Amino acid sequence: MDLQSSIWSLSVADTSLCIHRIIFHPLSRVPGPFLAKFTTLYSAYHAWKGDIHLDIYRCHQKYGDYVRYAPNRVLINNLSAMYDIYGHGSKVKKYKNYKVLAQQAPNILTIRDKQQHARRRRVVSQAFSESSIRNFEPKLLGRLNRYCEAVRNAADLSRDMSQDFSNLAFDTMTAVSFDIDYNTINNPQYRYALAALEDSNIRLSVLLQEPKFVMFNLDQWLFPSSIVGRNRFVKFIRMLLKQRLRARAEGAITGTDIFSFLEKCKDPDTGKELTPMELSTETALFVVAGSDTTASTLAATAHYLTGCSPAYRRAVEEVRSTFQSIDEIRIGPKLNSCSFLRACIDEALRLSPPGGAALWREVESGGAVIDGNFIPEGTEVAVGIYSIHHSDRYYEDPFKYNPERWYRPADNESRHKDSGRQAYMPFSIGSRSCVGKPLALAQAMLTFSRLLWEFDIRRADADPNWPELNVQPSEYTTKDHVSAVKEGPILKFKPRFQ
Numbered sequence: 001m002d003l004q005s006s007i008w009s010l011s012v013a014d015t016s017l018c019i020h021r022i023i024f025h026p027l028s029r030v031p032g033p034f035l036a037k038f039t040t041l042y043s044a045y046h047a048w049k050g051d052i053h054l055d056i057y058r059c060h061q062k063y064g065d066y067v068r069y070a071p072n073r074v075l076i077n078n079l080s081a082m083y084d085i086y087g088h089g090s091k092v093k094k095y096k097n098y099k100v101l102a103q104q105a106p107n108i109l110t111i112r113d114k115q116q117h118a119r120r121r122r123v124v125s126q127a128f129s130e131s132s133i134r135n136f137e138p139k140l141l142g143r144l145n146r147y148c149e150a151v152r153n154a155a156d157l158s159r160d161m162s163q164d165f166s167n168l169a170f171d172t173m174t175a176v177s178f179d180i181d182y183n184t185i186n187n188p189q190y191r192y193a194l195a196a197l198e199d200s201n202i203r204l205s206v207l208l209q210e211p212k213f214v215m216f217n218l219d220q221w222l223f224p225s226s227i228v229g230r231n232r233f234v235k236f237i238r239m240l241l242k243q244r245l246r247a248r249a250e251g252a253i254t255g256t257d258i259f260s261f262l263e264k265c266k267d268p269d270t271g272k273e274l275t276p277m278e279l280s281t282e283t284a285l286f287v288v289a290g291s292d293t294t295a296s297t298l299a300a301t302a303h304y305l306t307g308c309s310p311a312y313r314r315a316v317e318e319v320r321s322t323f324q325s326i327d328e329i330r331i332g333p334k335l336n337s338c339s340f341l342r343a344c345i346d347e348a349l350r351l352s353p354p355g356g357a358a359l360w361r362e363v364e365s366g367g368a369v370i371d372g373n374f375i376p377e378g379t380e381v382a383v384g385i386y387s388i389h390h391s392d393r394y395y396e397d398p399f400k401y402n403p404e405r406w407y408r409p410a411d412n413e414s415r416h417k418d419s420g421r422q423a424y425m426p427f428s429i430g431s432r433s434c435v436g437k438p439l440a441l442a443q444a445m446l447t448f449s450r451l452l453w454e455f456d457i458r459r460a461d462a463d464p465n466w467p468e469l470n471v472q473p474s475e476y477t478t479k480d481h482v483s484a485v486k487e488g489p490i491l492k493f494k495p496r497f498q
Contacts, residue, residue, distance in 0.1 A: 025071065026376045032059065032068030040070045044209040048202065050479025052209075053356030056384035065371075070209070073380040075358060077391060079423050081371040082383045085361055086430045091368035094432070095360035095380060100207040101482070103234060105277050107285045108435060119267055121435060123274055124282055126265045127258045128438050135256055137331050139175040140443055143168060144450055147185050151455065151493045158460035159493065162486040165298040166194050166291070172443060173290040177283050178244040179257035193236040197288065199229025201481040208482070237284050259283045286436060292483035293427075294440045296354035297345065298447055300476045303489045304348045304401045305448070306459050307473025309466060311403050315341050316467075319452040329449045331442055338449060343406035345444050349426040351401060352476040354484050356386030359428055385425055394423035401473050455493040 028037075036042040046052040059067045060077045067075040076085075085092055094112040102110040108124055111117040126132065147168050151159070167184040170193070174180050182190045203219055203226030213219040220227050247253050253260060262283065266273050274282065305312050318340045323329050360382045363370075367377045375381060390398045395405065405420060427434035434440075451457065458466050479485035 026379065027068050027072065027074055030066050030068040030074055031063040036069050037071060040073075040210040043070050043073075044206050044213075047205040047209045047357075047481075050202075050205070050481050050485060052205075052358075053384065053386040053480045056358060057387045057390060060384070060387050069358075070380070072378070073360065073382070074375070075382055075384055075387075076371055077384060077387050078371060079388075079394065081381075082388060082423065082425065082429070084368070084370040085381055085383060086359070086425070086428060086432065088430050090361070090430065091364050091366070092361035092381065093364055095362055095382075097208050097211050097360070100204055100211050103237070103281075105281050107281045109285060109289065114431075118431065119270065119272075120274075120278065120282070121431070122267050122269060123262065123265050125435050127261050128435055130438070132261060133439055133442050134331055135261075136176045136258075136439070139179075139256070140172055140446055141330070143172045143175060143185070144446060146171075146183070148450060148454055150185055152495050155493055155495055157492075158490050160487075161302045161489050161491055162295070162299045165302070166295040167191065168447070169291045169294040169298065169443070170194055170287075173287045173294070174240070175257070176439070177258045177286045177290070178240060179253050179255075179260070180240065180243055180247070190236070193233060194291075196229040196232035196236065197292075198481070198485060199226050200233050201483065201485075202226045203230065205481040237287075240287070241280050241284065258286060289434075289483075290436050290439065293354045293434065293436070294443050296352070296478070296484040296486060297349060297440055297444050299486050299489070300352040300478075301345050301348040301444065301448060302457075302491065303476040304351070304473050305344055306457055306462070306489060306491060307471060308401050309469055309471040311344055311401070312457075313467050315344055315448070316452050319449050323449065323453055326450065326454065329446065329453060331446070335445050335449060338445065340403065340407050341448055341452075342441075342445065343403040345441070345448070346406045346424075347401055347403045348476070350389045350395070350420070350424060351399070352478055352484070353385050353389060353426040355480065355482070356384070356389075356478070356484070357480045358382035358384045359432075383425075385428075388423050388425070391423065394420045399475060451493075454497070455495055457491055457493055460490040460492050 033042055043052065046055040056067070056069070056075060059069065060075070065077045065081075067077075069075050084090060093114065094110070094117075096112065098110045098112075099106075106112075106116075108117065108120050111120060147164070164185075171182060171184055174182055184191050184194070203223035206223070207213055207219065213222065244253075244259060259279065262274055262279055264273075305315060318338050322334055322338055328334060360380050363375050363377050363379045363381060365377050368375050370381060388394070392398050427437040427440075458464065462471075463469065476486075476489075
C-alpha cells in the first residue's frame with residue numbers, strides 16, 4: 001500500500017470514528033464540551049493545568065447534571081449517582097487508568113479486582129482502627145511537639161503553612177508507617193522528596209486521563225521535569241524501604257509502626273498474611289497518600305480558620321475551655337468533645353477537598369442502572385467531588401465557609417437530613433473510601449487543638465485585632481494533580497505563654 005492510500009485509509013477510519021462518537025455512541029445525546037466528544041485530550045489538558053476539578057464544576061453549571069467529559073465518560077452531579085457509583089454493591093469496578101499510579105505492584109488504591117481489593121482492605125484496615133491509632137499517638141504527638149517548638153523558637157517569622165504542614169505530615173507518616181524520623185521540620189535534607197512527588201504528579205494526572213502518552217516515550221518529551229521528579233521519588237521510596245529493613249535487622253525498630261503492625265496482621269476471613277511485596281507497597285502508599293491528604297486538610301483548615309473571625313473565636317474558646325494543659329491534648333473523649341473544631345475541619349474539606357476531581361469507575365458486564373438510567377457496560381462514570389460539594393441543591397450558600405452546617409453538640413449526634421452530610425465525600429465513600437481517614441482526622445484534631453491552645457494566630461498581613469472584626473474568607477484554591485497542590489496561607493504565631 002502506497003503512502004497516499006495509507007493516508008486515505010486513516011482519514012476514512014478517523015472520520016468513521018468521529019461520526020460514531022457524535023451520532024451512534026451510547027453517550028451521543030449527553031451534553032458536554034465539543035472537543036470531549038472526540039478525544040480524551042480535553043480532560044488531559046485540564047489535568048495538566050491543574051484545574052480539572054474547577055472545569056468539571058463549570059461544565060455542570062453549563063450543561064446540567066450529566067456531562068460527557070470524554071468519548072466514553074460521563075459525569076453525574078447528584079446524590080443518587082454518587083451512591084449508585086461508589087456505594088456498597090455498586091455494579092462498577094475501578095477505572096483501568098489507575099494502573100499508572102502503581103510503581104511495582106498494585107496497591108489498595110489501584111487494584112481493580114473486587115475480591116483482591118476486599119482481601120487487601122480487610123488486612124490493611126486493621127492498622128487504622130481506634131486502638132491502632134492510639135498506639136501511633138506518641139509518634140503523632142512527638143512530631144507535633146517538635147513543630148510547636150520550632151514555631152516558638154521563631155515566633156517573629158511569617159510561616160508558609162502549605163510547606164510547614166507538608167513537612168509535619170511527611171515526618172508523621174514516615175514515622176507512623178516505617179518508624180523512621182527524617183525531621184524535615186528542622187532539617188531540609190529530605191524535603192526534596194516532597195517536591196519530587198509534586199513534580200511527578202503533574203505527569204500522572206495527565207496519564208490518568210490518557211495513558212497513551214507513554215507510547216513512544218511521548219510523556220518523557222512532554223513532561224521532562226515530571227520524569228525527573230518521578231525517578232527521584234521512586235529512588236527515595238526504595239531508600240526508605242531499605243532503611244526500614246536494615247533498621248529491623250539491627251534491632252533498631254520499636255515495633256509501633258504500621259509496617260510492624262501489618263507484618264502480624266492476617267485476613268480474618270482466610271487467615272492469610274500480606275506478602276512481602278504487598279506489605280512494602282501498601283506501607284509506601286501510606287507515606288505518599290497520607291502525607292498529601294493530611295497536609296492539604298491542615299492547610300485548608302488553617303486558611304479558613306484564620307480568614308473567618310467568628311469561627312476562629314469560637315474554635316479558640318472551645319479548645320481553651322476544654323483543655324487545661326498541653327498534656328491533656330490527646331486522642332480521647334476530651335478531643336472528641338471539640339465538636340465545633342471538627343465542624344471547622346469538615347467544612348474546610350467540603351470547600352477544598354484534597355482531591356476534588358472525579359474518581360472514575362467502569363461499568364461492569366451487563367451494564368448498570370445509575371441515577372435511574374441504564375448505563376452500558378464499559379462506560380466510565382464518576383461524580384466530581386468539588387462539584388457535588390458546591391451544589392446548592394445540597395448546601396445552602398455553597399461557597400460560604402460555614403462550620404455551623406456541620407456542628408452538633410457532643411451530646412447530640414443527630415444530623416439534619418438536609419445538612420449535606422450525605423453529599424459529602426472528601427475521602428470517597430463505600431468499599432473504596434480512604435482507609436487512612438481516621439488517622440488523617442485524628443492528626444487534624446490534635447494539630448489544631450494544640451496550635452489554638454498554645455498560640456494566637458493571624459494572617460501575616462492581617463490586623464493584629466482581626467479576631468474582633470467580622471472577617472470572612474475567600475475560597476482556598478488548589479490545583480488538582482492527583483492530589484492537591486497548595487500555597488499558603490502565610491501566618492504569624494504569637495505564643496500565649498513565654
